[in-house]
Amino acid sequence: MGIGKATSSLEELIEKAGGCAVVDGGFATQLETHGADINDPLWSALCLIKDPHLIKLVHLEYLEAGADVLVTSSYQATIPGFLSRGLSIEQAESLLKKSVTLAVEARDSFWDAAKATPGHGGYNRALVAASIGSYGAYLADGSEYSGRYGPDVGLDKLKDFHRRRLQVLVEAGADLLAFETIPNKLEAQACVELLEEENVQIPSWICFSSVDGENAPSGESFKECLDIINKSDKVNAVGINCAPPQFIEALIRKFSQFTEKAVVVYPNSGEVWDGRAKRWLPSKCSNDDKFDYFAMRWRDSGAKLIGGCCRTTPSTIQAISRALKERP
Numbered sequence: 001m002g003i004g005k006a007t008s009s010l011e012e013l014i015e016k017a018g019g020c021a022v023v024d025g026g027f028a029t030q031l032e033t034h035g036a037d038i039n040d041p042l043w044s045a046l047c048l049i050k051d052p053h054l055i056k057l058v059h060l061e062y063l064e065a066g067a068d069v070l071v072t073s074s075y076q077a078t079i080p081g082f083l084s085r086g087l088s089i090e091q092a093e094s095l096l097k098k099s100v101t102l103a104v105e106a107r108d109s110f111w112d113a114a115k116a117t118p119g120h121g122g123y124n125r126a127l128v129a130a131s132i133g134s135y136g137a138y139l140a141d142g143s144e145y146s147g148r149y150g151p152d153v154g155l156d157k158l159k160d161f162h163r164r165r166l167q168v169l170v171e172a173g174a175d176l177l178a179f180e181t182i183p184n185k186l187e188a189q190a191c192v193e194l195l196e197e198e199n200v201q202i203p204s205w206i207c208f209s210s211v212d213g214e215n216a217p218s219g220e221s222f223k224e225c226l227d228i229i230n231k232s233d234k235v236n237a238v239g240i241n242c243a244p245p246q247f248i249e250a251l252i253r254k255f256s257q258f259t260e261k262a263v264v265v266y267p268n269s270g271e272v273w274d275g276r277a278k279r280w281l282p283s284k285c286s287n288d289d290k291f292d293y294f295a296m297r298w299r300d301s302g303a304k305l306i307g308g309c310c311r312t313t314p315s316t317i318q319a320i321s322r323a324l325k326e327r328p
């Protein structure tokens with residue numbers, strides 16, 4: 001795939017969607033709605049082993065709700081994670097591949113039906129974004145919200161951790177790569193260097209988490225983080241995922257000051273993950289019913305991709321999609 005073509009599929013989708021494309025919502029959350037027990041170090045990736053049919057069902061529900069981008073079930077699917085469950089390297093790689101094929105199959109069957117209806121039923125052909133959760137997600141100790149990886153975790157260790165999974169997800173046919181809940185500058189640098197070293201030819205985005213609404217969870221400024229990312233033309237969009245919705249408008253404006261790349265935002269419901277107890281703590285304000293209003297404000301602030309993360313649902317995405325597509 002040539003560079004021109006590779007960089008354009010995400011931009012083409014944004015254009016087709018009227019200037020702002022819709023990302024799907026809380027994937028693990030919707031698995032739980034269907035009864036999946038993901039209280040496990042593999043978190044939602046456990047379903048790749050136990051309940052792959054649920055994964056496809058959740059993808060179809062988000063497509064129906066209006067998602068233009070599906071994020072795969074690979075957030076916490078890692079080769080070392082699967083090896084520690086007694087699986088072989090071949091089995092681990094095959095599960096990673098499956099995370100992409102399940103989303104591609106859902107997308108293809110949904111699109112085959114949609115394109116046969118007048119005006120495609122108002123849908124676009126969705127792109128499949130392979131989720132690459134941060135190292136902190138793999139640690140399963142909540143450190144994707146602290147960025148504290150300790151002194152033993154350097155650049156090379158992070159690149160080694162991400163390399164093979166990234167290769168398998170690209171080979172499996174993902175349309176783009178979605179680095180999610182990156183909590184510090186070092187890991188952002190690892191992602192950028194890996195994209196260059198592996199000469200990745202599909203588009204990518206890098207999303208950070210944030211717990212104070214101003215900086216990366218590590219306390220490093222987003223300006224520092226974006227300075228690194230801006231040097232790479234292998235990253236097409238940057239933004240925030242799994243942070244409270246009330247932080248997002250100011251962060252879109254901040255990101256727009258520091259980068260010319262497209263800005264992507266998919267916040268959580270505002271609830272806070274307790275990494276020790278492995279449960280969500282209630283949010284101080286309930287925001288789920290305001291996502292349609294927020295989405296329009298985020299679009300008007302400059303975001304080009306908008307969706308939801310943990311504790312948001314297909315009804316959140318339907319509200320976003322209706323707000324963005326009916327009132328462009």
Ligand SMILES: C[S+](C)CC[C@H](N)C(=O)O
Nearest residue numbers: 043137140141142273275
């Ligand atoms: C986005 S968080 C809620 C994912 C789960 C976390 N990495 C853990 O395993 O505790």
Ligand SMILES: N[C@@H](CCS)C(=O)O
Nearest residue numbers: 026027028071075242
């Ligand atoms: N793509 C993941 C992100 C978790 S923060 C999910 O939606 O489950």
Ligand SMILES: [Zn+2]
Nearest residue numbers: 242268309310
């Ligand atoms: Zn999340």
